[in-house]
Amino acid sequence: VGSSGNPQKLVILFPHACFILSLVIYAFLGALMFSHIEGNRKVNLSEEYRKFLQKLWHISRNLSENEETFKEEIHVLLNTAERDWFVNPKDRWTFFGSLFFCCTVFTTVGYGNTYPVTRIGKYLCMLYALFGIPLMFLVLTDMGDILATVLSKCYNEFRKLQSKILASKLCSGSTCNKGDELKSRAQTKVVINEPLTIMEVLKSQPGVKRRQTKYRNAEIFEMLIARENERRKPAINKSIERWSSCPELDRGKTMSRVIENFDKIGQQLEKLDVPIVLMVLVIFVYISCAAAILPNWETRLDFQEAFYFCFITLTTIGFGDTQLEHPKFFLFFSLYIIIGMEIVFIAFKLGQDRLIGLYKKVISFCGKKKTPSKKVYPK
Structure with missing residues (x-):
């Protein structure tokens, strides 16, 4: 039993592991791409950078005793500066730095500390986010359902344990014995009746008795046909209805179990209380x-x-x-x-x-x- 149970657990966990693994691979590919594009770009010091240095030198040379004026001039000058002038792209866009940037993109956090500067990098960033954000939401939804299942089961077990403790405290020996006796008496009085046939049910109804024989026979015949159709209907598994276009998936017991587990896990978030x-x-x-x-x-x-x-x-x-x-x-x-x-x-x-x-x-x-x-x- 143990050997047969382990493959089933692996099959159930395989789709969840594939989601996480695909996100990790997507993040690593993005890190390689952005570290190559943004890290190897050449920084061209423009004329604005030279003007910035001249103004800074002028302000520092004409430093007066008024500190407030100096702070205002420096503040205005620093607002015109670009961070790209003082940061080496290779130092910022390392593999781990690019990987951290990719994680901030598809998680929609977007700190803004690192951002693409080149035109190709911006276009690739939009394309990367276009596919990465849905993939991240898919992983979040899948992991969220599992976490909701775990939380709901833990909370329900805690409530059951709490109710048992309270019941053991409130239940004395005499009252429990009386309750057991009442339960045993009630169980002895239970009589199991076999279900009535359609003829017996119709005969017991006064409205059917008053009708003519031909109308009663027609109604009995219709009810018999309806019951026979209900018996012949195959049991439709709701979890496999989505795969009805692919009969190979319906035949596989393993895939049906995986889908059933997905459905059971997906319902836990709604039942979580x-x-x-x-x-x-x-x-x-x-x-x-x-x-x-x-x-x-x-x-x-x-x-x-x-x-x-x-x-x-x-x-x-x-x-x-x-x-x-x-x-x-x-x-x-x-x-x-x-x-x-x-x-x-x-x-x-x-x-x-x-x-x-x-x-x-x-x-x-x-x-x-x-x-x-x-x-x-x-x-």
């Missing part, structure tokens, strides 16, 4: 764990700044105000980012369902108040 307070606590603990680890290599960040950065990342806001010194270490948290996005998505889904339910209650309450009461006039 976890309190929002618990989900907020899970998100807080989840972000706190990363915020405690991140300052180990990002020395400029403390716990609060790291917590803020992780929250901005998982919610895909991505202001870009916090720049990482070592983004390649943060890439090891890619699985953390995906799972964290799933948790935030589930929390948003639960909050949305609660708000919709509250909105429906308010609308129904206001509708009941506005509808006038019907007056009953005596006849």
